[in-house]
Amino acid sequence: MISAAWFDQIISLLAAILLLISFAMLSQRRILSLIELFAWQGAVLSASTAIVAYSANLHHLYYSAAITFALKVVALPWLLHRLIRRLNVRWDVETMINIPSTMLIGLALVVFAFNLAQPISQLATGAARHTIGIATATVLLSFLMMITRRKAVPQVIGFLAMENGLFFAATSATHGMPMVVELGIALDVLVGTFIFGIFFFQIRETFDSLDIRHMEKLKER
Numbered sequence: 001m002i003s004a005a006w007f008d009q010i011i012s013l014l015a016a017i018l019l020l021i022s023f024a025m026l027s028q029r030r031i032l033s034l035i036e037l038f039a040w041q042g043a044v045l046s047a048s049t050a051i052v053a054y055s056a057n058l059h060h061l062y063y064s065a066a067i068t069f070a071l072k073v074v075a076l077p078w079l080l081h082r083l084i085r086r087l088n089v090r091w092d093v094e095t096m097i098n099i100p101s102t103m104l105i106g107l108a109l110v111v112f113a114f115n116l117a118q119p120i121s122q123l124a125t126g127a128a129r130h131t132i133g134i135a136t137a138t139v140l141l142s143f144l145m146m147i148t149r150r151k152a153v154p155q156v157i158g159f160l161a162m163e164n165g166l167f168f169a170a171t172s173a174t175h176g177m178p179m180v181v182e183l184g185i186a187l188d189v190l191v192g193t194f195i196f197g198i199f200f201f202q203i204r205e206t207f208d209s210l211d212i213r214h215m216e217k218l219k220e221r
Helices: 004-027 031-056 060-087 099-123 128-148 152-174 179-207 212-220
Strands: none
Touching: 004 031, 004 099, 004 128, 004 152, 031 060, 031 152, 060 152, 099 128, 128 152
């Protein structure tokens, strides 16, 4: 019989992997690799949810893990791959801040996230003591990726990764949300991705580019 301490260590290890993937996404220039990293992030999230379900004997979290795997490891990466093939996009070399500076800002955000979560972590028990800070750092790193990229596709992936951090916090710290809420969030994310896809095509058709700086021209008209 595996003890609760072992489960806490496994979840903490998966949380550390999730944070490393967030840093890898932050430093990534190639959109195809960025989508693959997002899929790996979804796989880690699905595995951590299944482990929490087993350790806490919460059967509804097994459904959450399955939905997470189907949506964030299979469906969304497939949709994003189709989008970039249709849009003929492979690289995202334009960033508002160079990669080394972005990574330094990311490290500062991680330190800030752990300090911010420390009062809550001290009141938590088990794996939540270590995962709250990591989940907060993941959200902040994803937000940083959104605001430092010029192209629309990486910004959307950053938004989806930010939702991963919030979901990880919900499953590891509070053992999940009601199933109706989780299904609603999954549907919202899927519908939102379709809407973003339409938005990409509209930008490409209007400006012949996915650089969001071109949208500033609309203000001058």
